[in-house]
Amino acid sequence: MNKLSRIFRPFHIPPKKKIKIFKEKDTLSKGYKLLSNYGIIGQSSTGMYHVLPMGQRSIDKLIKLISSQMKLIGAQKMSQPLLTKQSLWEESETFEKSKDELYIITDRAENRFILSPTHEQALTNLLSRELMSYRDFPQLLYQITPKFRNEHRPKLGLLRSKEFLMKDLYSFDINEEEAAKSYNKVSQAYENFFQLIGIDYCRIECLQEQNVNRSHEYYYISDVGDDKLYSCDHCNSKFHEDYVRSKNKCPSCLSFLNEDHFVNAIEIGHTFSFGTYFSDHLGSCYVNIDCKRSPLHMCSFGIGISRLISASVEILSTDEELRWPLAIAPYSVCIIPPKAGSREEIEVELLLPKIYELLEGIPNLNDDILIDDRTEKTIGKRFLEAKLFGFPFIIIVGKDATQETPLYELHDLNNEKKYLMPMSLLTQYLVEQMHFDDSNINIVLS
Known part of the structure; x- marks a missing residue:
């Protein structure tokens, strides 16, 4: 299992009173x-x-x-x-x-x-x-x-x-x-x-x-980009600023380009x-x-x-929270188990390896799941850090997982959604979300 406690990750949450660190x-x-x-x-x-x-x-x-x-x-x-x-x-x-x-x-x-x-x-x-x-x-x-x-x-x-x-x-x-x-x-x-x-x-x-x-x-x-791109008001084609300085006309429709309409x-x-x-x-x-x-x-x-x-x-990203494209997030899923010493800890302890193994079987999730095993911290503190880091999917295994029909709290950060669902629906949801591949992409071979 990938465990967060073993990863070298100097993690600094800036204080609310900002300290000037960067130029x-x-x-x-x-x-x-x-x-x-x-x-x-x-x-x-x-x-x-x-x-x-x-x-x-x-x-x-x-x-x-x-x-x-x-x-x-x-x-x-x-x-x-x-x-x-x-x-x-x-x-x-x-x-x-x-x-x-x-x-x-x-x-x-x-x-x-x-x-x-x-x-x-x-x-x-x-x-x-x-x-x-x-x-x-x-x-x-x-x-x-x-x-x-x-x-x-x-x-x-x-x-x-x-x-x-x-x-x-x-x-x-x-x-x-x-x-x-x-x-x-x-x-x-x-x-x-x-x-x-x-x-x-x-x-x-x-x-x-x-x-x-x-x-x-x-x-x-x-x-924050250094380049300026201009758009044609008529056909919406985009051009680099060097083109505008040189010709000032859209090569697609020959309309004059407005030098005030640019983006970085x-x-x-x-x-x-x-x-x-x-x-x-x-x-x-x-x-x-x-x-x-x-x-x-x-x-x-x-x-x-x-x-x-x-x-x-x-x-x-937001000003305080990282957000990753799903395809290149360091880990796609972060699992947060109960705090050490809590009533849920013993019941979930045997369940956790099974959950991990089940999720690893989902396409594109092999070796892409991380467990926040720092159980000396509360679920709330670990969830806050997971949000700041931007793991696309955060699964909280809390007291709801100890019910007769276990329920798991799933946070889909990129889509700003939160669910409480059984494992069958959770895995189905992740299968649908993790389906990014070449199957629907046009490949030109000649």
């Missing part, structure tokens, strides 16, 4: 304060954070969700070195415009390396050494690794940090048409992933930049189509049907895994 710039983010106060993350230094056991469980769930989508489209998981030779960035002409945000390391032989914020250069270089046939493509290669950016203004915890966990995928194809198919396939998988999380998001087309043929960004709407947003994903840019600079080719060398077409796709944790709770 003024961070007080805007309730998500950051809650994640820090309730033992999800812990600051190591400016812009650097420990992810504590509860936070790691949430990240592991995110990784499982995105990996399931990658498997459906045939993407292959790999790992790349965190250090990339600076010379590759120079050869690809990407070093100068990025060097202010790069961590550069010099080894004892005076070789210079970059703590990678992205891996287009490294992976393209790898493929330049492997002359493959046109029959070997497409290739969809992804990883989930720490990335590094020398942020000038790190803030709001994991929303803008110097080290962050990212899922990045790189596709390689033999021509522009095939690259477009890969771009659409991975983009659809990304949309499926965001649907599984269950928070409303928007996908917007970006202005074409140098070296980029096509690009889209994914956003959560939030007051947090970027959670980005997709790029680079064409043959990196291949031309770093020499990655394949052998075509005529036995001649041709440059590979490349696309790049990224999702900020650690940022998603902060962004999710920022959007869903």
Whole structure:
């Protein structure tokens, strides 16, 4: 059984008389304060954070969700070195415009390396050494690794940090048409992933930049976001502020855009189509049907895994209580048994393992149930903490469970509902609520 008393979770309930702990710039983010106060993350230094056991469980769930989508489209998981030779960035002409945000390391032989914020250069270089046939493509290669950016203004915890966990995928194809198919396939998988999380998001087309043929960004709407998105009053399409400054017209209906109608947003994903840019600079080719060398077409796709944790709770939480998307809550169910020494304790003691085993048999609840075994505390105090932490479902096993027909108090926090019901109805309710999977999601495989 998972027991709360055994989990490392520095849990601090702020006093009613507020004590100034955070810098003024961070007080805007309730998500950051809650994640820090309730033992999800812990600051190591400016812009650097420990992810504590509860936070790691949430990240592991995110990784499982995105990996399931990658498997459906045939993407292959790999790992790349965190250090990339600076010379590759120079050869690809990407070093100068990025060097202010790069961590550069010099080894004892005076070789210079970059703590990678992205891996287009490294992976393209790898493929330049492997002359493959046109029959070997497409290739969809992804990883989930720490990335590094020398942020000038790190803030709001994991929303803008110097080290962050990212899922990045790189596709390689033999021509522009095939690259477009890969771009659409991975983009659809990304949309499926965001649907599984269950928070409303928007996908917007970006202005074409140098070296980029096509690009889209994914956003959560939030007051603490650094980006501004504008909406067209006529067709409701959304655009980044860079687009408005550049064109000031909606590309969908050609109406003029109102610069006063914007919302703040947090970027959670980005997709790029680079064409043959990196291949031309770093020499990655394949052998075509005529036995001649041709440059590979490349696309790049990224999702900020650690940022998603902060962004999710920022959007869903209250000022004092965490709220999690059901699919990525550290534990979905918290069971609160009677206080030690109470009349109910002995009667429930034998019942508790059976309840735990029964609930673990529900789909998506295996190893996802936590017992608050700190029975020296009252049920009320433990329930208050469970609400603050935001366990989606809290089950109180109290005096009603000792009746001839045992009844259990179920709190559904995300839907703000409370029930008193027998175990048969409780399990039926959880089966219905925990049914989030890929069965009703559109998967594009071509």
